[in-house]
Amino acid sequence: NAGVTQTPKFQVLKTGQSMTLQCAQDMNHNSMYWYRQDPGMGLRLIYYSASEGTTDKGEVPNGYNVSRLNKREFSLRLESAAPSQTSVYFCASIQSTPGELPQHFGDGTRLSIL
């Protein structure tokens, strides 16, 4: 039972490069989320997908795009990476029922942009 799997675990990019962060969950959860965490800070929501086929902006969506490929997978794309996007990115999923087991998180992708 893998839970939430994120790939890659580490990545170094140059300014202006693009890349896609992958996230997959095997718990049949409806909702999936992308957060970023900067040093000494809490998590901030980038985008979320309440169900397959829908996506919505969170607190800090600028510079990112997302795709909910199917119920299992939710990817985050940086079209033109900037140093300000250096962060740790976490993907999470929940079943979306109030009071049910809350979000399960992946182990994160550590992204450095030079």
Add this chain to the structure above:
Amino acid sequence: DAKTTQPTSMDCAEGRAANLPCNHSTISGNEYVYWYRQIHSQGPQYIIHGLKNNETNEMASLIITEDRKSSTLILPHATLRDTAVYYCIASNYGGSQGNLIFGKGTKLSVKP
């Protein structure tokens, strides 16, 4: 989601109970109180949650005041591995976003 307030840091002796307070004075009736922790740079780990009643599981106990304006997470016998940042969150997953709003949490240091 209701705003929560937690102390920035706390220390606890190994083997003693760690009591982590959280204030959520603006919590609404349908919002649950969730506790997560983050060890080093790992993904946040769910600990426990509750609505009105006190809750206990294999990891911790959650005590919610009768007016629901504050709560306390209790780690009964803290170990060095419990050193982490602990987040208290008040949220209703039935809302339009269903996301959790993480603040800066409480950094708990368990000392030998």
